[in-house]
Every structure is written in C-alpha cells, then in structure tokens.
Amino acid sequence: MSQRINPELKKELLKFGAKDWNDCYHCGNCTATCQLTEREILFPRKAIRQAQMGLTESLASNADPWLCYYCGDCSDTCPRDANPGEIMMTLRRYLTSVYDWTGFSGMLYKSAKAHIVVMLVLFLSVVAAFLIFGGPMITELTSDGGVRLNTFAPAEIIAGIDHIVLLTLSFFLLTNMINMYYKVVLKDKTVHIPWYLYFTEIGEALLNFGTQLRFSKCNKSRMYWFGHWFLMIGYVTMFVLIIFFLSWFQTDNINVWYHPQRLIGYIITAGFLFGTIFFMIGRIRKKKQIFKHSHHSDWIFVVLLFLVAFSGILIHIFRINGLPFATYYTYVAHLAFEIPMVVTFVAFSKWSHLAYRPLAIYFSNMKKKTRELQLKSKLSVSY
Amino acid sequence: MRTQETTGMFLYHPGNGHLDKLNFTELFAYSESHEDVAVVWDSKTFPLWDIEYLKSQIQKYKLSRIIIAGYDTGMVKPIFARVFSNLQLNVENILLEDFKEHGILESGNTELGKALLSCAIYNVALEDILPDEEKKVCTETLIIGAGIAGIQAALEIANANHKVHLIERTGTIGGHMAMFDKTFPTLDCAACILTPKMVEIGQHPSINLLTYSEVQSVTGTPGNFKVKVLQKARRVSLSKCIGCGSCAEKCPGKARSEFDVGTTFRKAIYIPFPQAVPNKYLIDAEACRYVQGKKCGVCVKNCPVPGCIDLDEKDSEIELCVGNIIIATGFKTFEATKLANYGYGSFPNVLTSLEFERLTNAAGPTEGKITFRTQNKKGDWIFSPQSDSPERVGIIHCVGSRDINHNQYCSRVCCMYSLKLAHLVKEKIPDAEVYEYYIDMRSFGKGYEAFYERIKSEGVHLLRGKPAEVRMDENNLIIRSEDIDGRRLLEQKVDMVILSVGLEPAAGSAEIAKLCGVTTDSDGWMDEANYVTSPVNTFAEGVLIAGLCQGPKDIPDTVAQASAAASEVLQHIVRTSMRKNIPELPLAEIRTRAKNLSLKMEDRK
Numbered sequence: 003m004s005q006r007i008n009p010e011l012k013k014e015l016l017k018f019g020a021k022d023w024n025d026c027y028h029c030g031n032c033t034a035t036c037q038l039t040e041r042e043i044l045f046p047r048k049a050i051r052q053a054q055m056g057l058t059e060s061l062a063s064n065a066d067p068w069l070c071y072y073c074g075d076c077s078d079t080c081p082r083d084a085n086p087g088e089i090m091m092t093l094r095r096y097l098t099s100v101y102d103w104t105g106f107s108g109m110l111y112k113s114a115k116a117h118i119v120v121m122l123v124l125f126l127s128v129v130a131a132f133l134i135f136g137g138p139m140i141t142e143l144t145s146d147g148g149v150r151l152n153t154f155a156p157a158e159i160i161a162g163i164d165h166i167v168l169l170t171l172s173f174f175l176l177t178n179m180i181n182m183y184y185k186v187v188l189k190d191k192t193v194h195i196p197w198y199l200y201f202t203e204i205g206e207a208l209l210n211f212g213t214q215l216r217f218s219k220c221n222k223s224r225m226y227w228f229g230h231w232f233l234m235i236g237y238v239t240m241f242v243l244i245i246f247f248l249s250w251f252q253t254d255n256i257n258v259w260y261h262p263q264r265l266i267g268y269i270i271t272a273g274f275l276f277g278t279i280f281f282m283i284g285r286i287r288k289k290k291q292i293f294k295h296s297h298h299s300d301w302i303f304v305v306l307l308f309l310v311a312f313s314g315i316l317i318h319i320f321r322i323n324g325l326p327f328a329t330y331y332t333y334v335a336h337l338a339f340e341i342p343m344v345v346t347f348v349a350f351s352k353w354s355h356l357a358y359r360p361l362a363i364y365f366s367n368m369k370k371k372t373r374e375l376q377l378k379s380k381l382s383v384s385y
Numbered sequence: 386m387r388t389q390e391t392t393g394m395f396l397y398h399p400g401n402g403h404l405d406k407l408n409f410t411e412l413f414a415y416s417e418s419h420e421d422v423a424v425v426w427d428s429k430t431f432p433l434w435d436i437e438y439l440k441s442q443i444q445k446y447k448l449s450r451i452i453i454a455g456y457d458t459g460m461v462k463p464i465f466a467r468v469f470s471n472l473q474l475n476v477e478n479i480l481l482e483d484f485k486e487h488g489i490l491e492s493g494n495t496e497l498g499k500a501l502l503s504c505a506i507y508n509v510a511l512e513d514i515l516p517d518e519e520k521k522v523c524t525e526t527l528i529i530g531a532g533i534a535g536i537q538a539a540l541e542i543a544n545a546n547h548k549v550h551l552i553e554r555t556g557t558i559g560g561h562m563a564m565f566d567k568t569f570p571t572l573d574c575a576a577c578i579l580t581p582k583m584v585e586i587g588q589h590p591s592i593n594l595l596t597y598s599e600v601q602s603v604t605g606t607p608g609n610f611k612v613k614v615l616q617k618a619r620r621v622s623l624s625k626c627i628g629c630g631s632c633a634e635k636c637p638g639k640a641r642s643e644f645d646v647g648t649t650f651r652k653a654i655y656i657p658f659p660q661a662v663p664n665k666y667l668i669d670a671e672a673c674r675y676v677q678g679k680k681c682g683v684c685v686k687n688c689p690v691p692g693c694i695d696l697d698e699k700d701s702e703i704e705l706c707v708g709n710i711i712i713a714t715g716f717k718t719f720e721a722t723k724l725a726n727y728g729y730g731s732f733p734n735v736l737t738s739l740e741f742e743r744l745t746n747a748a749g750p751t752e753g754k755i756t757f758r759t760q761n762k763k764g765d766w767i768f769s770p771q772s773d774s775p776e777r778v779g780i781i782h783c784v785g786s787r788d789i790n791h792n793q794y795c796s797r798v799c800c801m802y803s804l805k806l807a808h809l810v811k812e813k814i815p816d817a818e819v820y821e822y823y824i825d826m827r828s829f830g831k832g833y834e835a836f837y838e839r840i841k842s843e844g845v846h847l848l849r850g851k852p853a854e855v856r857m858d859e860n861n862l863i864i865r866s867e868d869i870d871g872r873r874l875l876e877q878k879v880d881m882v883i884l885s886v887g888l889e890p891a892a893g894s895a896e897i898a899k900l901c902g903v904t905t906d907s908d909g910w911m912d913e914a915n916y917v918t919s920p921v922n923t924f925a926e927g928v929l930i931a932g933l934c935q936g937p938k939d940i941p942d943t944v945a946q947a948s949a950a951a952s953e954v955l956q957h958i959v960r961t962s963m964r965k966n967i968p969e970l971p972l973a974e975i976r977t978r979a980k981n982l983s984l985k986m987e988d989r990k
Contacts, residue, residue: 029783029824030867034853039874044867079726079853081788 032076068362074291114298207364233277274311397455406493507983523708532560534713534932541951557661570836607927632684719785775880786887796887
C-alpha cells in the first residue's frame with residue numbers, strides 16, 4: 003500500500019507531548035515486555051515505527067495505542083530511555099485529534115493556553131447564566147432543616163440543560179466514533195470483516211468497558227487499575243444519574259443516610275476522590291513511570307475532576323446543615339467546574355478514551371478473528 | 386625559511402566553533418608584531434573569494450611564502466595554490482599550521498598557539514627546538530596484567546633486549562584468552578595460539594614474571610617510577626615445585642575453579658589450568674584447611690620435594706624501579722544476575738557466554754561435551770559429561786550492553802563471539818536448533834561479515850529483537866521476544882540459554898589507573914591521549930595503556946594495541962630521555978631557538 007510520508011509529523015507529535023522518541027533503535031524490547039501484546043498486535047514498537055517514519059495514514063488506521071493502559075513496564079526497561087509508554091500516550095492524544103473532525107481537539111491538546119481560555123469562558127458563562135437566570139435565593143429551610151436548592155436551581159431545568167449539552171456532545175462524540183470506525187476498519191483494505199463478527203465480538207468490548215480486565219492483566223500493582231476503574235465507574239454512574247435521574251438525585255428533602263440516593267452518592271464521590279487524589283499525588287511524586295510525564299490535559303482533567311467532586315461534597319454538607327448561601331454559591335461553582343470539564347473533555351480530549359478504548363478492543367478483535375479466518379481459508383485451499 | 390623570503394600569514398577560522406577557546410586577537414597581534422612576517426590577514430575580514438584581490442595583495446607585499454594557520458587549513462590551501470602557480474611562485478611554500486596539534490584546541494592554550502606560529506614562521510617543528518631533559522629514562526618496563534595484551538607487549542619489549550617486569554594478579558598468565566575455546570573469525574583454537582607465547586614469557590631471560598602479585602603504589606617521575614609490588618604468598622616455592630600434583634591428590638580443601646568460571650571444583654592447592662605459566666602449584670588461602678586454622682598439612686606430607694611447600698609463608702613486598710608502565714588490566718564480564726528478567730542465577734541452564742566457552746572447551750569441565758548443568762550428589766550445580774545435551778539453544782545478544790539502564794556502550798565483541806558460539810553448538814550437536822536474538826548484527830572487521838554469512842548458511846536462526854524475558858515451564862525455558870523481521874511475537878521454547886554478556890573494566894582497574902595517574906571515562910575505561918591519533922598514550926607521561934582497559938575490543942585489536950604500546954616504550958628507551966613539557970619554555974626562548982635552528986638548517990643546505 004503506497005502512502006504519502008509526512009515529514010512534519012514529528013513536529014506535530016512533539017506538540018502532543020512526545021519526548022525523546024527518536025532515540026528508539028527498534029530492538030523490540032517494549033513489544034516483548036508488554037503483557038498485552040499478541041501474535042497479531044505488536045505494540046508499541048509498530049506504532050513508534052509508523053510515527054518515526056511519518057506514516058500518517060497507517061497511524062490513523064492503527065488502533066493499537068488504545069489497547070495500551072500505560073503500565074510503564076516498557077519505559078522502565080527500554081534500553082534507550084525512549085519512553086515507549088509515553089509515546090503511546092502521545093499517540094492517543096494525537097489519534098483523538100485525528101478522529102475529531104472539528105479540529106477543536108487538536109487545539110485543546112496542542113495549546114495549554116487555548117484549553118484554559120476555553121474553560122475560563124465556559125466557567126464565566128455558567129456563572130453569568132446563574133446571575134441572570136438563577137431562581138430566588140431563599141433562606142427559609144425545609145421542614146427537616148435542609149436548603150431549598152430546587153427553588154434556586156430547579157432540577158427539571160438543570161436536567162433540561164444537561165440534556166441539551168448531552169445531545170450536542172453525543173453528536174460530536176458519535177461522529178468522531180464513526181470517523182474512527184471509518185479510519186480503522188473501512189480504510190484498512192487488508193481485512194474484510196464478515197458481518198456476524200460485529201455481533202460476536204461486542205461482548206468482550208463491553209466487558210472490558212465495565213471491568214477493564216485487560217488493564218488488570220498488565221500491571222503487577224493492582225492499585226493503579228483499581229484507582230482507574232473506581233474513577234471510571236464513579237463517573238459513568240454519576241453521568242447516568244445526572245442526565246436521567248437528576249430530579250431523584252437532586253432533592254430538597256434529606257433522606258436517611260442508608261437511603262440508596264445518599265449511599266450511591268457517597269460511593270461515587272469516594273471513587274472520584276480516591277481516583278483523583280491518587281492520580282494527583284502520583285503526578286506530583288513522579289515515582290512511577292506512568293506519572294513521570296504530565297501533559298497539561300492530564301493536570302487540567304484531574305484537578306477539575308477533583309474540584310467537581312469536592313464542591314459536590316460541600317453542597318451536600320451545606321445543604322443538609324441548612325446553610326443556604328454557602329449551598330447556592332458552591333452549587334454555582336460546582337456547575338461552573340463541571341460544564342467546562344464535560345464540554346472540553348468528553349468528546350474532544352482525555353475523557354473520550356472512554357469510548358475509543360472499547361471500540362479499539364472491539365475493532366482489533368474483529369480484525370484478529372478475520373485474519374485467522376483468512377489464514378484458515380488460505381490453508382484449506384493449499385491442502 | 387630562507388632569509389630572502391617574505392612570509393605572509395593567513396589566520397583561518399572557519400567559524401564552526403572549534404577555535405573558540407583560542408584568543409584570536411592575541412594571535413593576530415603576535416603574528417603582526419613578528420619581525421619576519423610581512424603581513425597578517427584574518428579570514429574574518431579578508432575577502433578570500435576575490436582571487437584578483439588576493440593576487441594583487443601578494444604582489445604588493447612581494448610574498449613568496451604563506452602560512453595558513455587555524456583549523457581545517459587544507460580547505461583553503463587550493464585557493465592560495467592557484468594564485469601562487471598563477472604568479473609562478475613555488476606552491477611548496479604554502480605551509481599549513483593546524484591548531485589541532487599539541488592539544489592546543491582542547492586546552493585553549495593561546496601561548497602555545499603563539500609558539501606554534503613562531504615555529505611555523507621559521508619552518509621548524511616545535512618538537513625539534515625543545516631541549517632534552519637531563520634525567521635518563523630507566524630502561525626497565527613494568528607491565529600490569531598478563532593477558533594477551535600484557536604478554537604481547539612484554540614479548541615485544543623483551544625481544545628488543547630490554548628488561549620487563551610482568552605483573553599478574555592471579556596464579557597464571559594468559560588472562561581471558563586462555564579460557565576461550567576458539568577465536569573468531571578464523572576459529573583458531575585460542576589455547577593453541579596463546580600458549581606458545583605464554584611459554585615464551587615463562588622462559589624469556591629478559592622477563593621478570595611476577596604472578597600472584599599486585600601493584601601497591603607508584604611514585605617517582607616519568608622515566609623513573611618507583612613501584613611497590615605486593616607478592617601474595619603462594620605457599621609453594623616456585624623454584625622447587627616440579628608440578629607433579631601429588632599434593633593436590635589428597636588435599637581436602639575445595640573451591641570453585643576461577644579458570645572454569647565456577648563451573649567445576651578445584652582443590653585448595655591447585656594449578657589454575659594444565660598449561661598455566663608458571664606451571665607450579667599454589668595454595669588458595671581461603672580454601673586451605675591449615676591456613677584457616679584447622680589441622681591439616683596433607684600436602685606437605687605428600688610433596689616429594691623437601692621444603693617446597695611452606696604453609697606459613699607470608700606476603701612479601703618488593704620495590705621495582707621502572708622507566709615506563711604499560712597498563713593492560715583487561716576486563717570482567719557483565720554481572721548477568723543484574724538482569725533478573727533473563728533468569729540467570731535462578732534457572733540452572735541459563736549460562737553466561739564465558740561459562741559456555743569453558744563448557745565447550747576440550748579442556749573444560751566436560752571435555753568439550755555440551756551438556757546441561759545438573760546437580761551432583763552433594764547438591765552443587767556443575768557441568769558433568771554424563772548429563773544430556775541440549776537440542777535447542779537460545780543465544781541472547783547485548784546482555785548489559787547498549788542499554789541505558791546498564792552499560793550504554795556496545796561491547797563490540799559479543800555479536801561475533803555469539804556467532805562463534807552458535808557455530809560451536811552446531812559443530813558439536815549438528816541437529817541442534819540455535820536461535821540468536823540480536824538488536825543489530827555488528828560484524829565489523831576483516832573476514833567478519835563472511836563469518837556471519839557462513840553462520841547463516843549453517844542454519845542458525847537469526848532473530849532480530851531483544852528478548853524481554855526468559856521464563857521456565859516444566860521442561861523448557863521460554864524466550865519471549867518480538868521477531869521483528871517475522872512481524873510476530875515469539876515465545877520460543879529452548880533447552881539452554883546463553884547470555885552474551887558485555888564487557889566492563891576489570892575489578893581494581895580504577896585503583897590501578899589512580900595509582901598511575903591515568904584518568905578514566907564515565908564507564909570506567911581508561912582515557913587515551915587521543916582516541917584517533919594516539920590510542921596508547923595517556924595524559925600521564927610514561928604510562929601507556931593496551932588492550933581492554935582502554936575500551937572494548939577484540940583480540941586482534943588488543944594485540945595490535947599492545948604492540949603499539951611496546952613501540953612507544955621502546956621509543957622512550959632508545960631516546961633515553963623524556964620530552965620536557967612544551968609550555969614550560971618562555972615564548973621568547975622558543976622564538977630564538979626556532980630562528981637559530983632554521984638558520985642552522987639553512988647553513989646545512
């Protein structure tokens with residue numbers, strides 16, 4: 003397959019956070035070290051090779067970087083200190099921008115300034131929206147001593163805004179996912195996936211989405227897998243609650259502590275706090291390979307997520323203790339942190355790997371099966 | 386320079402930063418003030434591209450000679466040559482003076498640069514005008530380390546009828562080369578080409594062989610070093626021992642043989658290997674029951690020569706006076722246990738290349754039969770000729786080399802010796818499958834590429850890709866690697882793994898270097914004065930290096946370097962004087978000396 007070489011790719015990838023990757027002399031140590039490498043899926047070296055050679059098309063159709071969870075074994079043992087793990091991370095950022103047809107993602111990734119400016123604008127517009135459209139701030143408490151939050155910010159209206167945001171972001175994320183499908187599957191002319199594989203292979207992808215079992219395979223320290231999984235599951239549950247059950251979740255009456263609404267909230271928040279604090283400490287201490295190199299998107303993401311969780315807890319505490327103004331202000335702050343995070347990260351940045359990673363597993367499993375079938379048919383002809 | 390000639394000077398600095406350490410304005414001023422220079426041009430301001438201008442300038446000053454001084458001066462010589470031949474001037478009068486000489490560039494010594502210019506103006510060599518120091522050089526030479534480098538250098542000097550003291554830390558000379566089975570690429574038997582030299586050393590009247598000895602201190606000045614040598618107690622008299630071996634037969638002490646890299650056992654009173662020079666027994670104090678305070682003395686009872694074994698002998702110290710020192714301390718192999726992922730030390734049949742070298746040697750523990758390492762009755766892991774032979778052998782290159790986590794440099798010999806080992810396996814077990822894992826195949830020397838092709842044609846599987854781990858299931862060792870050329874992940878089952886360990890400076894070489902005033906680089910290899918142009922000299926006058934202590938190299942290169950070091954020593958001895966340090970003379974003195982010498986030379990013509 004002929005393709006055009008892009009000599010500028012190197013400069014481009016540097017903007018996405020790559021470091022020292024030209025040091026790679028292709029000994030294959032990283033591929034052999036990685037516990038997720040399979041006979042057909044040779045990463046990270048293959049992707050590094052494509053990146054070094056400027057093969058943009060091959061890279062775009064290569065979903066391998068998504069299969070990596072960055073345990074750091076390859077970087078630890080790399081004889082050239084070429085940081086294969088970090089190159090895979092960079093390629094994931096790069097691929098996110100490749101799948102994103104709007105170009106917004108590339109902008110956010112390449113420039114920390116742009117990302118911060120976008121977030122500030124969103125932050126201020128949320129605050130402004132509350133100043134203009136916010137309900138009355140009633141100091142009068144409910145019968146059981148809680149704050150009447152739903153008068154200030156009625157759950158139905160917030161849920162409505164949530165739905166609009168969700169629909170818009172889903173549109174972008176879905177089109178990006180379709181773009182990924184086009185680039186990874188349709189443009190790859192070497193495999194022709196039979197239709198039934200689309201159904202048989204979906205199970206493992208979903209299983210991995212829910213459990214991240216592949217991740218637990220790759221690192222000896224389970225802590226990192228747990229932090230990652232807990233954060234992910236917390237976020238997804240929170241997402242579902244906020245979008246579909248906001249009026250159940252955001253109530254004025256104070257339930258008993260073992261009520262499912264409070265229990266679920268506590269567990270989710272624990273997931274958030276555990277995950278974000280674990281990652282923040284890791285990124286500050288830089289002891290483990292995965293935390294050694296932090297891109298601005300990593301920091302913004304984890305800090306925002308922490309602020310969202312933290313302000314969420316404050317709202318809860320203030321509300322049940324009947325502190326009306328504190329509740330209202332933190333509520334505004336909570337949304338002002340949450341909206342920028344959701345808007346910039348879900349479809350255009352780090353958080354989109356939630357969708358791309360299971361898709362990549364799905365696609366590569368299908369490709370793998372197809373290749374096996376092709377090999378079988380070839381063999382049967384020759385015998 | 387002839388008196389009637391008019392000299393011009395062209396100071397050339399190409400602007401690539403090489404001359405940044407020199408003060409060019411000073412050099413310019415100095416040349417301008419020189420009475421025998423008509424004109425000085427600076428390449429920064431002189432329009433060299435304008436040939437007509439250059440012509441007119443040369444005519445204007447009536448120049449008949451020109452000196453181009455600077456860096457890469459050969460680059461601009463053709464321009465002057467063209468103009469000179471145009472003007473019917475002698476092109477031979479264009480002189481090049483490069484500041485690369487005498488280390489001026491590295492040191493940034495502008496004064497020395499001026500001296501060099503002075504000499505160029507009078508067309509004499511800087512070396513020639515320096516006075517010889519009064520002190521005579523002692524003609525005796527000390528060689529530290531009696532591996533192939535030390536042996537070669539010792540023979541070269543001794544054959545020129547000069548006294549050599551050859552010091553060796555172990556009980557025998559021969560070093561690592563004596564342990565090898567074959568040498569690449571000719572597949573000569575290493576012992577067959579080394580032992581004649583060893584015997585020659587042992588019998589040479591001009592060589593004072595000091596085995597089982599270590600250098601304690603080095604004092605004095607170049608040409609007259611005083612060296613204190615610690616002679617460790619052999620406890621067996623070198624003059625009386627007849628090498629019969631009756632002492633070792635009954636000796637109860639046991640230790641792992643150093644010569645067989647711990648793959649077999651030897652007695653406490655032992656001869657390192659059958660061809661050892663000197664072929665005399667010695668006692669390992671740590672393994673000897675008597676020395677360790679237990680009741681013994683069996684060897685003394687069994688020895689047929691009275692007074693030969695003295696179990697109470699103490700270490701002694703001697704002092705030598707030598708003129709030159711050659712350091713040839715050699716190397717040690719990389720400690721393979723540092724790479725836990727290859728399982729050396731936990732899996733018995735993961736061997737280092739040196740162990741395999743002994744295993745396949747006809748004088749080795751199994752008499753050359755390649756067998757598994759098995760446990761003997763006492764539970765020690767050793768090679769025994771009774772064990773089975775492996776059918777699949779994996780050889781892993783670059784163990785500890787080219788790895789930023791261990792040694793970053795290429796150890797240079799591993800590719801070739803690994804190919805040789807593959808050949809030896811194939812030779813002894815023709816049905817065996819050999820898998821070689823390499824990153825890059827570096828067959829860099831004369832006949833090496835042909836050797837590589839030959840090994841390929843022998844059916845050795847050459848796999849590109851650095852293995853990540855060696856693990857073990859019930860019966861097999863499994864090597865996990867990426868087969869880069871085959872585009873697949875490979876988990877190859879093998880019976881035996883050979884780790885091609887890299888090379889490191891020998892233990893204790895840092896101390897030797899320190900004693901002799903030789904600097905070492907970040908990897909511990911000793912620094913030569915100039916890697917390209919003087920590979921045997923060091924920055925310490927009178928101290929030379931040869932062989933592996935300078936850096937990884939193969940046997941042919943080691944021998945060549947040892948001969949070079951010997952020739953350098955002989956130069957010092959023949960001249961019977963050491964050169965005085967150049968910068969010690971005042972500049973004016975250099976100038977007058979240069980002028981006088983030039984006049985003298987003119988008279989001679």
